Amino acid sequence: MDRLYKVVIVDDEMISRGFMELLIKPSKHYEVIAALPFAKDALLWCQQNTPPDLIIMDVMMEQGIDGLTAAAQLKAEYPQTKLLLVTSMADADWLQKAKAAKIESFWFKTYSTLSLLDVMDKAMAGESVYPEEAPAVMLGCIPASELTKQQRALLRHLTEGLSNREIAERMYLSPNTVKDYLDDLMDKTGIHSRTALVAKASRLGVVISEKERLNQSEL
Numbered sequence: 001m002d003r004l005y006k007v008v009i010v011d012d013e014m015i016s017r018g019f020m021e022l023l024i025k026p027s028k029h030y031e032v033i034a035a036l037p038f039a040k041d042a043l044l045w046c047q048q049n050t051p052p053d054l055i056i057m058d059v060m061m062e063q064g065i066d067g068l069t070a071a072a073q074l075k076a077e078y079p080q081t082k083l084l085l086v087t088s089m090a091d092a093d094w095l096q097k098a099k100a101a102k103i104e105s106f107w108f109k110t111y112s113t114l115s116l117l118d119v120m121d122k123a124m125a126g127e128s129v130y131p132e133e134a135p136a137v138m139l140g141c142i143p144a145s146e147l148t149k150q151q152r153a154l155l156r157h158l159t160e161g162l163s164n165r166e167i168a169e170r171m172y173l174s175p176n177t178v179k180d181y182l183d184d185l186m187d188k189t190g191i192h193s194r195t196a197l198v199a200k201a202s203r204l205g206v207v208i209s210e211k212e213r214l215n216q217s218e219l
Contacts, residue, residue, distance in 0.1 A: 006033045055082070141190040154167065155198075
C-alpha cells in the first residue's frame with residue numbers, strides 16, 4: 001500500500017472504540033479521522049464530510065439504528081467506501097445478512113484468527129474477507145456452528161419469548177412439530193430446560209433476536 005487511508009470507527013462501547021484506535025494508530029497506512037458512538041452518527045458524518053476510505057462498524061448498538069442496517073445504507077449511498085462489520089457475538093446468520101448487503105468484510109472481534117489490521121489490509125486490497133463459519137463456541141455438548149439454519153431460527157424465536165404456537169406460526173409448522181424440534185435440540189445440546197437453553201444461547205451470542213439487534217423503537 002502506498003497511500004494513507006482515512007478510517008472511521010463506529011462502536012457504542014468506548015473501550016472497544018479506543019482499543020481499535022490503538023490497534024490502528026501504529027500503522028503508516030491508516031488514519032482514524034473519526035471515532036463515533038452510534039451508527040446513526042456515521043450516516044450523518046458521511047453526509048457532512050467527504051466519505052472515508054473505510055468504515056469499521058460494530059453490529060450491535062445500544063441506541064438507534066443497528067450497525068448492520070446502517071452499513072447496508074452506507075454501502076448503497078457510498079459504494080466507494082469499504083465497510084467492515086465487527087462483532088463480539090457469534091451469531092452465524094449475520095454473516096449471510098452482511099453478504100446480502102454487499103458489505104466487503106466481517107470480523108469476529110474475539111474469535112478471529114486474523115488481526116484487525118490484517119482484515120483491513122485485505123479489504124483495502126480489494127478482497128472480501130469473511131470467516132468460513134461462525135465461531136465454534138460450545139452450546140452445551142455441541143459447537144454452535146453445528147446448528148442447522150432451522151435450529152438457529154428456532155433458538156432465535158425462543159429468545160424472543162414466543163410460545164410454541166407463536167413459533168409454529170412464524171416457521172410455518174405445527175405446534176407439535178415445534179415441540180419435536182425443541183426436544184431434539186435439547187437432546188443434541190444436553191440442555192434440558194427451555195429457560196437454560198435460551199439463557200446460554202443469549203449469553204454466548206449464538207443467536208440474537210431481531211428485536212434486540214434492531215433495538216429501534218424509533219422505526
